[in-house]
Amino acid sequence: MDIALVEGDITAERVDVVVNAANSSLLGGGGVDGAIHRRGGPAILAECRALRASRYGRGLPTGQAVATTAGELPARWVVHTVGPVWSDTEDRTALLRGCYTNSLAVADELGAASIAFPLISAGVYGWPVEDAVRQALSVLRSATPTTITEARLVLFGADTHAIAERVYAEG
Incomplete structure (x- = not known):
């Protein structure tokens, strides 16, 4: 799997799968979640409401993906x-890593070839950026072979992108 670090807006990425750093309600919110719901339109919210009504009445558990x-x-x-x-x-590292692992598994089940991730938990959830990048890259680099050939880590802002570039270069 090729891994790319991209500075930009995840809602503009042309990929098979965009990963949403959602809140457990699945009903939208701030940050990446709000941006995806706004740009994606009402169809996303309608499916999220259906998921809440059927499988996730108490919300999507931390680390899981749908x-x-x-x-x-x-x-x-x-x-x-x-x-x-x-x-x-x-230590909630396993939960953070699970976000990436489980998102890859869902994307693989869909037959996706490309995926774009935000830097999960590094915004309002307060995860230190350097460690968030390290956890994301660790999962992406060690992922078992899947249908996914391209993974993008979409980073918001030049400072975050620079940190990610440094962590990526460290290996």
């Missing part, structure tokens, strides 16, 4: 995953 249409996004699907909130007293 797919919906991409609506008006330039992608085929959105894979929603709920990242953990950073804690300096509890």
Whole structure:
């Protein structure tokens, strides 16, 4: 799988799957979640509501992933995953890594060839950017062979992109 670091807006990525750093309600919110719902239009929200009514009445658990249409996004699907909130007293790394692993598994089930991830949990959930990049790259680099040939880590802002470039170069 080729891994690319991209500075930009994840809602503009032309890929098979865009990953949404969702909140557990699946009903939209701020940050990446709000942007995906706004740009993708009402079809995404309609499928999320159906998921809440059928399989996820209590919300999507942290670290899990589920797919919906991409609506008006330039992608085929959105894979929603709920990242953990950073804690300096509890190691939640496995949950963060699970977001990437489970999103890849869902994308693979869909037959996707390309996927774009945001930097999960590094925004309002407070995960330190450098470690968030390290966790994302670790999962992507060690992923078992799938239908996915291209993974993009879409980073918001030049500072975050520069940190990601440095971590990527460190291997």
